[in-house]
Amino acid sequence: MSELDDGGEWFSCPIPNEADGGLVTLAYGEGGRLSRRLIRERIVSRFDNEQLRSLGDAALLETQSKKLAFSTDGYTVTPLFFPGGDIGQLAVFGTVNDLAVSGAVPRWLSLAIIIEEGLPWSVFDRVLDSIHSAAALATVAIVTGDTKVVPRGAADRLFITTSGIGEVLAPAPPGPAALRPDDVLLVSGPIGCHGAAILCARERFDFEPPPSSDCAPLTAPLVALHSAGITPRAVRDATRGGVAAVLHEWADACQLTCVVEEAAIPIDTQVRAVCELLGLDPLHLANEGTFVLATRPELVEPTLTVLRQFAVSRRAVVIGRVSPRRITPVTVVRGLGREVPLDEPSGAPLPRIC
């Protein structure tokens, strides 16, 4: 532990000091010496790279690709740490996955953090460490960023926004408007893990073991598909709204119907237990490391062969197909082999009384 050196030189030790009680204070967001200190000691020291070190107003990037993918997302989650992940991993993998499912290799991220005053430095550091390891795992560099501290009550502990740039691997998936009848729908792994994990952590349901988030980068299997010469029709990470939201968007885009088989959908036992107890549909729960993929029937086997070589998509499996438009855009084949319409999620899933 070190004392705050009010009048003197930079302290090189990034460990919180006694003077601010181990808490982030507004002074760190006001652009002065303390702001610079935060950036140098906590950010640059961790994410060290050429662009960041220059502390310029913008990162200058060199690329071989003619076509870039660019995506941005804001991250807020309660609690900040949950089984299987934390807000830092979400902020990295979320944006990385948006790029990867668009057919790009994610390369650079920006990192903007809004901190509510009073956040313990230990929490902030833990999140930064997590961002650091997540970026390393996803092989992206954090090249620019910003931090702000806002008064208590103006934010909920910690908000993060990341933007990412990736280099597009041609040919990229043409997207859901290109879906055709008889195309096959796959998921990369068990669904609903993230939504169930967050719900249980937030509401302190004591399932043992607790459901764990699937939070993970999806770049590797998707790049491997490209290297194998396989171009899916469409890929989408099934985040908020879950697999149901993806299927509804796709059905709208192609004006066809997506049909999935309930029995084919991989669901972990813990997630299923949570859903059965609370009256939730795992198809509506969020994922943070699981994608839905549509492809031509003849590419199904080679696609599965590639995907199953990677831990994150080892349990990839066919869940359904695209059919000519029915009355409803998305249906599920349940119990008796009947097709039942699947609702589009509306708002956050709320447990049912009855």
Next chain:
Amino acid sequence: MKFIDEYRHPALLKSQLAELRRGVTRRWVIMDVCGGQTHSLLRHGLEEALEDVLELVHGPGCPVCVTPAEAIDDAVKLAKRPDVILASFGDMLRVPGRNGSLLLARAAGADVRTVYSPVDAVQLAAKEPTRQVVFFGVGFETTAPATALAVLQARQLGVKNFSVLVHHVRVEPAMRAVMQLPDNRVQGFLAAGHVCTVTGFAHYGAFVEEFQVPVVVTGFEPLDLLTGLTECVRLLETRQPQLRNQYARSVRPEGNPHAQRLIDEVYTIATVPWRGLGAIPDGGLVMRSEWRDFDARNRFELPAPVSSSDGDCRSADVMAGRIKPPECPLFGNACTPDTPVGAPMVSSEGACAAYFRYARSPISTESASGPLAPALRGEG
């Protein structure tokens, strides 16, 4: 998963379905009186599978749907008070009253919390001694023991800033109200299994005697529902208006005496309004006067909600099986799942919402009327 998979096994379902179909000689009208059963019938496609042999009518059994708009307005009014934390079951938050829902109130700054048990709301009150915590106590005899327990606990712990806005309802009087509707078409009932775990089912004996209709206590998994329906059909076909229990793994004739004592201690039977059906004699529970300190209506001086009317809405006719939802003039126009007017459009289990989502006019593509288009339920 034990206790689930064996009741959803496709082969078992198919053989039970075949048995049911073998026993039917005419299209009986059978009512389920529980939102959970309605949900399961729709979710597992049983209604569609049985459509040609049975007419299933989804009765007023969803507590979310039957809570009157006026009671929701009262909850919203309380939630907007700066000194109040309004705690509620999750799915009540979306249901609109006449002046918006609790979710909207929360967006506008009200302190509305979701809890999973009324007892959690007592703990919340203990943690927030300077605020008033009001639990919005809705539901049938299944949730009433839990709110009663919360009240008992609050008194025991001396938590004085806790109260309950009660709108508990009772199943059997609603079934009675359905049978007494002019032009009632319902010929048999599936009694709500989980309510019967609390109340038992002996009291249905008088109902069966009076109205001469079979009542089958039924569970919620697809196989439970099919066996319940099979038994109900058998009783109808053999002209035996009798009471049966097809959910014996959960329901005992005497129910759960401990839960019944809790209800009796805190509540007394009263005539209360139901959304869409109006006042039902003995259709609800209100807090006994000795517990008035924990009654939010008393604490905040709210009058009892009056009989609820949704104007031109014909939800009572829908719930009684007299019309199909699309025959209501409001259906799909003024009344949609996002802007529900009547009770059955409110939750996804409601009959109108199910028709709206699943059987609206087909989207006009060349294949919509092709061989793959499934038959519309009813004339929707």
